[in-house]
Amino acid sequence: MSATSPTMTTGAAVDLEMPGATAGAPLGGLAPEDMAAVRRDTLTRPAIYVGTGTCGLGAGAGRTLEKARAHLTESGVEADLVEVGCIGLCSAEPLVDIQMPGRTRVSFSEVTDKKIGGLLDQVLAGDLPAEGVLGQHRNGGQEPYPDVPFLDEHPFFRPQTRWVLANCGVIDPEQIDEYLARGGYSALERVLASHTPDEVCTIVEASGLRGRGGGGFPTGKKWRFALRGEDDEKYLICNADEGDPGAFMDRAVIEGDPHRLLEGMAIAAYGIGARKAYVYIRAEYPLAIDRLETAIAQAGARGLLGTDILGSGFDLELVIKKGAGAFVCGEETALIASIEGRRGMPRPRPPFPAVSGLFGKPTIINNVETLSNVPGVLSRGAAAFSALGTEGSKGTKVFALSGKVERTGLVEVAMGTTMRQIIFDIGGGTRNGKAYKAAQIGGPSGGCIPESHLDIQVDYESLKEVGAMMGSGGLVVMDEDTCMVDVAKFFMQFIQSESCGKCIPCREGTRRMLEILERITSGRREEERHDTLHRFKGVMYMERLASVIRDASLCGLGQTAPNPVLSTLRWFRDEYEAHIFERRCPAHVCNELLTFEIDAEKCKGCGLCAKQCPVDAIMGAKKSPHYIIQEKCISCGNCLSVCNFDAVTVN
Amino acid sequence: MAVSDDIGRIVENHPGAGRDSLIGILQEVQEAEGYVSRDAVARIGQHLGLASSKVYGVATFYNQFRFNPPGKFHIQVCRGTACHVLGSKEVLDAVCRELEIAPGQTTRDGLFSLEVVACIGACGQAPVISINGEFHAKVAPKKVARVLAQYRKEADNERD
Numbered sequence: 001m002s003a004t005s006p007t008m009t010t011g012a013a014v015d016l017e018m019p020g021a022t023a024g025a026p027l028g029g030l031a032p033e034d035m036a037a038v039r040r041d042t043l044t045r046p047a048i049y050v051g052t053g054t055c056g057l058g059a060g061a062g063r064t065l066e067k068a069r070a071h072l073t074e075s076g077v078e079a080d081l082v083e084v085g086c087i088g089l090c091s092a093e094p095l096v097d098i099q100m101p102g103r104t105r106v107s108f109s110e111v112t113d114k115k116i117g118g119l120l121d122q123v124l125a126g127d128l129p130a131e132g133v134l135g136q137h138r139n140g141g142q143e144p145y146p147d148v149p150f151l152d153e154h155p156f157f158r159p160q161t162r163w164v165l166a167n168c169g170v171i172d173p174e175q176i177d178e179y180l181a182r183g184g185y186s187a188l189e190r191v192l193a194s195h196t197p198d199e200v201c202t203i204v205e206a207s208g209l210r211g212r213g214g215g216g217f218p219t220g221k222k223w224r225f226a227l228r229g230e231d232d233e234k235y236l237i238c239n240a241d242e243g244d245p246g247a248f249m250d251r252a253v254i255e256g257d258p259h260r261l262l263e264g265m266a267i268a269a270y271g272i273g274a275r276k277a278y279v280y281i282r283a284e285y286p287l288a289i290d291r292l293e294t295a296i297a298q299a300g301a302r303g304l305l306g307t308d309i310l311g312s313g314f315d316l317e318l319v320i321k322k323g324a325g326a327f328v329c330g331e332e333t334a335l336i337a338s339i340e341g342r343r344g345m346p347r348p349r350p351p352f353p354a355v356s357g358l359f360g361k362p363t364i365i366n367n368v369e370t371l372s373n374v375p376g377v378l379s380r381g382a383a384a385f386s387a388l389g390t391e392g393s394k395g396t397k398v399f400a401l402s403g404k405v406e407r408t409g410l411v412e413v414a415m416g417t418t419m420r421q422i423i424f425d426i427g428g429g430t431r432n433g434k435a436y437k438a439a440q441i442g443g444p445s446g447g448c449i450p451e452s453h454l455d456i457q458v459d460y461e462s463l464k465e466v467g468a469m470m471g472s473g474g475l476v477v478m479d480e481d482t483c484m485v486d487v488a489k490f491f492m493q494f495i496q497s498e499s500c501g502k503c504i505p506c507r508e509g510t511r512r513m514l515e516i517l518e519r520i521t522s523g524r525r526e527e528e529r530h531d532t533l534h535r536f537k538g539v540m541y542m543e544r545l546a547s548v549i550r551d552a553s554l555c556g557l558g559q560t561a562p563n564p565v566l567s568t569l570r571w572f573r574d575e576y577e578a579h580i581f582e583r584r585c586p587a588h589v590c591n592e593l594l595t596f597e598i599d600a601e602k603c604k605g606c607g608l609c610a611k612q613c614p615v616d617a618i619m620g621a622k623k624s625p626h627y628i629i630q631e632k633c634i635s636c637g638n639c640l641s642v643c644n645f646d647a648v649t650v651n
Numbered sequence: 652m653a654v655s656d657d658i659g660r661i662v663e664n665h666p667g668a669g670r671d672s673l674i675g676i677l678q679e680v681q682e683a684e685g686y687v688s689r690d691a692v693a694r695i696g697q698h699l700g701l702a703s704s705k706v707y708g709v710a711t712f713y714n715q716f717r718f719n720p721p722g723k724f725h726i727q728v729c730r731g732t733a734c735h736v737l738g739s740k741e742v743l744d745a746v747c748r749e750l751e752i753a754p755g756q757t758t759r760d761g762l763f764s765l766e767v768v769a770c771i772g773a774c775g776q777a778p779v780i781s782i783n784g785e786f787h788a789k790v791a792p793k794k795v796a797r798v799l800a801q802y803r804k805e806a807d808n809e810r811d
Binding site: 013054055057058059060090091093120191242243244246247248251282284285321324325326327331338339340341342343344400401402403404408409410440445474476478482487490491494498500612637638641642644 | 669670672673674675677680688708709712713714715716730731732733734735736737741744747748768769770771772773774775776777779784786787788792793
């Protein structure tokens with residue numbers, strides 16, 4: 001890449017042969033008739049798809065894949081074995097789809113390595129099993145199976161609007177042709193051929209697309225700041241440092257459909273006039289990094305990245321930077337410091353990165369989901385994009401639904417969908433009939449949504465009203481067995497260890513706040529009178545401390561750090577009060593506040609608990625019921641977790 | 652010495668590198684050697700023209716870098732939110748109890764090392780632990796001993 005060409009080539013100035021909208025050489029040299037084959041609209045032999053995203057592999061998809069391969073070789077069946085990303089229904093992993101020639105593609109849930117052989121035999125013989133069928137895809141022109149529900153009618157998928165996730169779990173992410181065959185890179189082609197960077201910014205502005213990483217800043221407006229900059233070097237950074245514990249949207253999008261992100265990045269880079277772009281991705285996501293590297297190489301080979309993209313004169317170099325595990329690097333200026341090879345500490349703004357960012361040049365930082373929305377915005381058009389959603393929030397939002405909910409996974413809904421729909425219709429409600437308590441949204445910067453506010457819409461503003469925030473999309477459901485004080489403590493521990501230490505309110509304030517929460521949840525066995533005083537003093541000052549941290553911290557991490565505490569305090573004050581005044585934990589989570597007892601009826605006298613007790617507080621003869629000496633017990637909970645007969649009870 | 656060769660090779664792969672390559676080089680070194688040694692810090696600093704203190708300062712800032720050799724099996728226990736509400740604390744306790752080490756330590760026989768990570772990103776399968784990059788989903792505290800025994804057996808078989 002030359003550093004000398006000073007101006008951006010704009011669409012109007014392209015003097016090279018332009019690929020026409022209808023005719024001309026197809027993208028990547030693929031003829032239309034080949035496209036149908038690549039899309040697997042028509043098959044000559046069976047195709048077997050195994051979902052091998054990180055969550056699929058966790059559930060054993062790797063072994064299923066191996067077994068399937070061995071089984072096919074053994075039985076001498078000619079079939080295609082395709083690795084796909086995650087379709088989103090993590091709780092039903094490993095997921096396997098089978099498509100017979102002329103028939104629709106059918107998804108099967110929980111196909112372990114033990115089940116795959118039998119399943120293959122049965123389906124390849126033309127029969128479907130009675131159990132484990134998730135649903136069939138809608139493949140136009142193919143004969144559907146009678147009496148098998150369609151996948152888009154499944155309660156998990158029906159309420160969803162899958163724009164960003166359209167290809168996830170459907171296509172092979174390591175084959176660029178599959179993305180091209182589904183209209184991939186056509187938005188980039190059109191942009192390069194017929195739009196100026198200014199027009200790109202205008203379209204994105206008109207679409208109402210806002211940053212999906214947390215802040216919700218209008219994307220087009222942000223791009224325009226950088227476009228206006230006079231510098232000859234500008235940078236685009238894709239923030240894939242998904243540090244929010246409990247969120248995995250970015251990982252799944254990159255693992256399942258990496259080319260969508262690349263196309264979005266190319267359009268964004270063109271829109272702001274950048275010729276070098278970075279993907280800052282967590283090192284904890286090895287599979288996503290792998291897929292991204294493959295995708296970049298493939299796109300480069302097809303002339304969709306690199307120099308003179310599609311003959312337009314536009315150059316883009318893409319570099320992967322692996323993050324080294326620091327939550328604060330989600331903050332723009334800290335992320336820039338990290339790419340520059342320094343400690344990831346934020347600096348005061350202004351100047352904003354759009355004016356002076358990486359290496360002092362104008363830099364735009366967008367998150368994965370934002371950039372993955374961009375091809376859709378351009379191909380659908382701004383009006384169609386903004387037709388979906390609420391007044392201030394347009395398009396869709398991807399959530400990582402997890403925790404104590406029946407169906408966990410990746411969910412993409414139209415803005416304006418209610419939380420109740422997401423948790424109860426899509427997620428299927430809480431597990432084992434337990435009562436719903438709260439949903440934590442927005443991770444360590446967010447808050448929780450109680451039962452009474454479940455009808456709130458997914459929308460940047462309305463979430464703020466209840467003290468939560470959109471965040472990046474982590475959505476963790478909690479039931480009656482979750483202690484909200486413990487959750488607040490958990491987040492405070494996280495923030496406290498991730499605070500970079502640069503500014504005092506965050507570094508010291510979060511530590512003090514954690515101490516207060518620890519005192520509330522600690523036992524009184526060794527408590528002396530001044531400890532009690534400290535405990536009450538802490539409670540009195542907690543809200544004031546929270547407001548100081550919020551108002552005086554340097555960056556977003558600190559400013560939002562008290563949110564989990566404030567939010568749980570707002571909706572679950574009674575739980576705090578039970579901990580403080582009654583010294584009990586209603587959800588039976590805070591160990592030190594519990595008393596453990598052994599149910600003599602259930603105890604078989606195996607002696608395991610006595611062996612694991614660190615203070616020898618459990619007595620009893622072999623094969624006769626044991627008992628706990630309460631004066632000695634330190635409430636560590638070991639006996640409860642090791643007992644195989646559920647004989648240990650807590651109060 | 653094989654150890655220094657790795658560092659030499661990695662450093663040579665980055666000719667004329669500036670500070671922005673520092674984290675990448677540290678990652679490569681850790682991948683090759685399992686940790687960032689004193690020697691590595693000094694030599695990387697020399698190559699990039701940075702004081703060792705600066706290199707060390709950056710390395711200690713990020714959670715990813717270790718300064719002690721890991722065990723043969725490196726265990727990562729996920730402590731993300733989803734894992735937390737589904738009992739990852741008890742899982743972590745069970746691992747500690749089973750191996751008799753604390754997070755950040757390595758067992759005496761050098762077989763296991765334990766690390767707590769913020770989130771692996773497999774929240775749908777919580778609670779999750781990862782051993783040498785291999786995921787174990789929906790781990791109950793009671794399952795921990797069995798999982799670890801598998802690895803012990805694997806090591807025993809290799810030794811024979």
